[in-house]
Amino acid sequence: MRYSALCLLFALAAPAFGAEIKIDFSEFAAGSAPTNFHRALAGGGQPGDWKIVMDDVPPLLAPLSDKAPDVTRRAVLAQTSQDMTDERFPMFIYDGDTFKDFTFNTRFKIVSGVMEQMAGVVFRFQNASNFYVVRASALGHNLRFYKVVDGLRSDPIGPQLEITNNVWHTLAVGCQGNQLTFWLDGRLVMPPLQDNTFAVGKVGFWTKSDAVTYFSDPVIDYTPRIPVAQSLVKSIMKKQPRILGLRIYALDEQGGTHIIASKDENEVGQSGTDAEKKAITDGAIFYGREKGVDTLVLPFRDRNGDPMAAVLVKLKSFFGETQQNALIRATMILKSMQAEVTSSDQLRQ
Secondary structure: OOHHHHHHHHHHHOOOOOEEEEOOHHHOOOOOOOOOEEEEEEEOOOOOOEEEEEEEEOOOOOOOOOOOOOOEEEEEEEEOOOOOOOOEEEEEEEOOOOEOOEEEEEEEEEEEOOOOOEEEEEEEEEEOOEEEEEEEEOOOOEEEEEEEEOOEEOOOEOOEOOOOOOOOEEEEEEEEOOEEEEEEOOEEOOOOEEOOOOOOEEEEEEOOOOOEEEEEEEEEEEOOOOOHHHHHHHHHHHHOOOOOEEEEEEEOOOOOEEEEEEOOHHHOOOEOOHHHHHHHHOOOOEEEEEOOEEEEEEEEEOOOOOEEEEEEEEEEOOOOOOHHHHHHHHHHHHHHHHHHOOOHHHHOO
C-alpha cells in the first residue's frame, strides 16, 4: 500500500483539530541534534544519542509518474546509541508546546538491535517518570501501549502484529479528553482506550535498549489550548477590568523567572526580575509607586501556603492612598486567584 493511501486512511479515521505543527528535520545539519527538543531517559543506562542522519525515505505523496524515484535521500531523526542495558528507554521530547487534544503522526524505521528492535512515541509526557507511550516491536511482533506513573510501568496493552525492520512504517496516536486511539500503517490497531492519568503534556520519540531507530515526517494536529494561568488572568481581568496590569511569573530552568500569563499576552515568555524570584523562593513582597501607579509583587501560594509562583499587580493609586492600602487591594486580587488555582501542577496545565 502506498504511503499516500495510508495518509488518506488516517485522515478519514482521525479527528480534525484546529492547528498543525510539521517538524522538518531537513532544517538541521547531518550529525546535529534538532533544536527545540530535549533528551530524557527512563530506566538505566546511558542517555540516547539523538541526531540527524541521511536516509532513503519514500515520498509522502504518490508519484505522478512511474519514472519518479521511489525514495528520496533526506534528513531523518535517528537514535544511534547501542547501549544494551535492558531497562533503558531513551526519549527525545518536543519542547515547542504541550498538548491536550491532538493527533501525533510519524513515520519510523527500526534499523537494528540485538537486545531490542523497537520504535515508539511518548505523549502527554510530564517528566521521565510520568508519561504514556505506544511502541512497536520487530522482535516481539507486537504493538503495546502502557503508562509510567512515578517511575512504575503499567501492564502493556496491545495486539500481536508483524513489524518489519528496515522498512518505513507509520505510527499515530490520537487523544481526545481521556480517550486514546492508535493507528499503525493507517489502520486502527485496537479499540480506543480510556485513561484519566494525564490530561495534557508534551510529545516525543521513544526507543528501548540498543534499538537503532529512525523517525521522519512528524506531524501534530491539535486544538490550541489556553493555559490555566492565562485563563486565570483573563477571568480576573473580566471581573476587575480597572486593573492596569496583571502577570504571573514562574521559575525557569536557568534559575530565573519568566512570565507564564499576562493581561498583555505578548509579554508571555519575558524574563522577570529579582523581585519575582524572591517572591517565589522567599515569600517576599515588593511595592513601588511611579506616576500614580502602584506596582506590587506578591507570592502566589498553593493550598499548603507555599509559594508556587509570583503575581505582579499594577493598580492606579488614589489620592491619599498608603502603601498598606495598596497592599490590601492587591492581596484581595491575589486571594481570588488562589481560590481558583491551588497547586503548581494545576497552574502549569
